[in-house]
Amino acid sequence: MGALSLVGLTKSFGALQTLKGIDLALKDGEFLVLLGPSGCGKSTILNMIAGLIEPTSGDVRIDGRSVLGVHPKDRDIAMVFQSYALYPNLTVARNIGFGLEMRKVPGAEREAAVARVAETLQITELLGRRPAALSGGQRQRVAIGRALVRDPAVFLFDEPLSNLDAKLRMETRTEIKRLHQSLGKTMVYVTHDQIEAMTLATRIAVLNQGRVEQFDTPEMIYRRPASLFVAGFVGSPGMNLLQGRIAGGRFLANSGAGILPLPDGFGHLSDGQAVTFGIRPEDVSLAGPDAPVALPAMVEVVELTGPEKLAVLRLGDERITASLAPGAAIEPGSSCRFLFDPAAIVLFDTATAQRLDPHPDRSRDHPARSEYPRG
Amino acid sequence: MPTIPTTLRPWALMLPLLVVILGVVTWPLFRTVSLSLSDAGLVATSGTFVGFDNFAKNFGSKAFQAAFLNTAWFTLLSVGAELVLGVLVALLLNQPIRGRTALRGLMILPWALPTVVNAILWRLIYNPEYGALNSLLLQLGVIESYRSWLGQPQSAMLAMVVADVWKNFPIVALIGLAALQSVPRETHAAAIVDGAGPLARFRFVIWPYLAGPLMIALVLRTIEAFKVFDIIWVMTRGGPANSTRTLSILVYQEAFSFQRAGSGASLALIVTLFVMLLASGYVAIMRRSALRG
Known part of the structure; x- marks a missing residue:
């Protein structure tokens, strides 16, 4: 339902090659963290899985089927962004249900799905508010709700905790972990924070300058770093x-x-x-x-x-x-x-x-x- | 150098400005009000007090009503077209197209021209004997013979609106472009992933960021358009058959051509009142939408 493989992904902008052949394969239900410093290409990979950026060469496969050229909305993915990316003039309820609304899901069905997700994330009392009236943590819950309601095969997270303060970051991190455990869905998560990577991932891909330095379990990444880069980047x-x-x-x-x-x-x-x-x-x-x-x-x-x-x-x-x-x-x-x-x-x-x-x-x-x- | 007490210092610093404002705003306004209540002429400036006679007479006059309608029509058409055109151009110039920076610079050119220069330019374009518009339309087969665009009441106002739109849409586009650049890319991406098409993206992603700045452009342009004088004065002087005579032209004619300073002053105050009403209406709307935010 959510096996994901990236095959020889490259991306060039003119003469500059930002991704130099990325090969990663995930089983259904895995939690992959793409970890690396800014500019390593991790967000580009995520955007390629989402279909927002097309690779120069290589392939993205979900459940063995190539999704190149498939519109983002038809890829069975949902994405959570760093800046929450909520629609400012819609209520929380409509924000969460927006993807269903665009897919012409009938109103009653939509409302039921939104209510269910709001219940899971404990934001039912916020459903009537607009994003401007929410705190950062609440906004990110709404953004997560917007992804949950779609029940996609693959969840994509682009540094979702970076705009939160330290305490909220930990709480939301645990929340995401809990969601992964209860849903059992494939998740791909981009971060430069190695604590997030260590705590959330079933496997981590450490990226550096457009290459995978190491693709392994958090334990192995920490105990047996494959290179000096990984050794220096992971651990504090x-x-x-x-x-x-x-x-x-x-x-x-x-x-x-x-x-x-x-x-x-x-x-x-x-x-x-x-x-x-x-x-x-x-x-x-x-x-x-x-x-x-x-x-x-x-x-x-x-x-x-x-x-x-x-x-x-x-x-x-x-x-x-x-x-x-x-x-x-x-x-x-x-x-x-x-x-x-x-x-x-x-x-x-x-x-x-x-x-x-x-x-x-x-x-x-x-x-x-x-x-x-x-x- | 003697020191000024702290409590007086702000006043001392503001004094030059206060003098200027008193001289060029307050005093003329006071004079306009006192003139409007008299039958003063342009030469014999000390007329006798006539109360609200000037206001009553002008409000009832056919010339005033016609000028008011002309002004409203001009404002509606030109501001409407400027907003639509400005937003479209802003959307276009926000696309990652080649030579975008140069195009952005070029776009601002009509607005940078002095209004008088713009008006003369368009008078030449509309010229019934050698104007570019006639030549173009004839070659395209739209018209069969040259026309006097500014010489006919049916077309003069529209020609005026076109000239004004050409001059002023860049400022709307500029404000729009600035607003578009504040639209977060991630929200745009989220809408694409959510399956929103171009229209839905405009409505739910772009519009919330565009509406506020556009409202400001609307207020500025409405007030400007309502007071329009120079472009019309240079192109038609309110003609033909008063078909382009707006309120500001009427004020000028009343006060200076017909030398009725008292009556002209009352008209000027009426225009001011309308502009203030428009402005406060807009401000009220903006407040409300800001509160809803």
């Missing part, structure tokens, strides 16, 4: 990235931060290869006095955010951020020893900016693997 604070090279089966930081043992499976890397060592702040922890392979560092800044304590640690010329328990005993200006969770380490080839995966052949593992304590 971002993944710690240390530049260095392989020396004797270990990681030697360029900044002189020290020599770090590598986890299992990287014995195949050759000496001198330039690599980037990635570790999430929450995978950095303070070491007890008897820990075998802890690194010494100076504590520069400590920030308590509430649920966590962020510490900026300095090793040599490099800085890394550690996310610690709020009660962690750490003072700025003092020295400390810390260690990494070896399972969480991600290595990147500095030359290609792509992730390096552990080699399956364990026989070539370097003995250094045993240097990390288990636990």
